[in-house]
Amino acid sequence: MTDMEDDIRKQILKLRTSKSPEDILRKSAIIQDILISTTEYVNTKNILCYADCRGEVKTGGIIDDALNKGKKVFLPLCEEDYSMNFYSIDSMEDCVIGHYGITEPKACDEKRFSQSDFTRDTVIIVPGVVFDRNHNRMGYSKGYYDRFLARFDGIDKIALAFEFQIVDEICANPWDVLMDKIITENGII
Numbered sequence: 001m002t003d004m005e006d007d008i009r010k011q012i013l014k015l016r017t018s019k020s021p022e023d024i025l026r027k028s029a030i031i032q033d034i035l036i037s038t039t040e041y042v043n044t045k046n047i048l049c050y051a052d053c054r055g056e057v058k059t060g061g062i063i064d065d066a067l068n069k070g071k072k073v074f075l076p077l078c079e080e081d082y083s084m085n086f087y088s089i090d091s092m093e094d095c096v097i098g099h100y101g102i103t104e105p106k107a108c109d110e111k112r113f114s115q116s117d118f119t120r121d122t123v124i125i126v127p128g129v130v131f132d133r134n135h136n137r138m139g140y141s142k143g144y145y146d147r148f149l150a151r152f153d154g155i156d157k158i159a160l161a162f163e164f165q166i167v168d169e170i171c172a173n174p175w176d177v178l179m180d181k182i183i184t185e186n187g188i189i
Contacts, residue, residue: 005171009138012130012165016055019162027185028058031160034183036065040123040156048074048086048113048124048155051095051103056127057160063092074113075105076144084144086113115152123156124149126179131161133189135179136172149177156180 035041047066052059066073067090074086078099087105089095098104105111126145130138137159139145149157159179163186172178182189 002171005138006141008167008170009129009141013054015164016129016162019055024055024162025058027162028052029061030185031057031162031183032059032061032065034188035062035125035158035160038158038181038183038188040121040158040181044071044121044123044156046072046074046113046117046119046122048076048122050125050127051075051092052127053100053102057162059125059160060092062125063089067091072117074117075103076148077104077107078102078144082142082144082147084148086148087111088113118152118155120154121156122152123158124152126157126159128159128161128165130165130167130170131159131179131182131189132167132170134169134172135159135182135189136170136176137179138170143175146175146177150175158183 049059049063063073072088074088076084076086078084088111089105095103095105128137128139157180159182161184163184
């Protein structure tokens with residue numbers, strides 16, 4: 001990670017934490033409405049999502065909507081070896097507070113997302129810190145999502161972000177995985 005990457009990450013994180021809870025909720029609701037109207041979301045049977053924290057786009061409504069529509073919902077669990085796996089949930093009550101203060105599912109081998117769950121209409125909802133108009137993503141610098149996505153090539157990748165998290169261009173690394181779509185309160189990129 002270069003100093004410039006670190007600086008932009010810190011700048012956007014600081015800006016994100018300065019937003020009011022009301023602003024985050026209002027913009028998150030708009031982003032959620034756009035997401036649930038996409039063809040990818042409507043047609044998916046499996047949705048891999050994140051449980052929001054630290055001022056990220058809220059996902060509770062998305063998770064509830066998907067569960068109510070009979071979709072299979074998976075949330076990520078960060079493992080001690082710096083890998084990440086997703087586990088299915090029936091409700092948010094299946095979760096605990098885990099690494100980095102993130103709400104995570106309880107590990108259970110039979111609920112783990114695997115190649116046998118993966119279909120062409122599986123969608124992953126991806127968080128991040130900074131995105132650019134070329135669909136590059138800068139996360140929190142641990143590489144969890146990039147390593148996971150490398151194992152499931154072909155999965156539909158939709159990032160959720162506030163418009164202030166979008167910059168013209170970020171320096172991508174060879175291992176960074178491009179997003180298929182980025183949804184902000186202003187629409188789809």
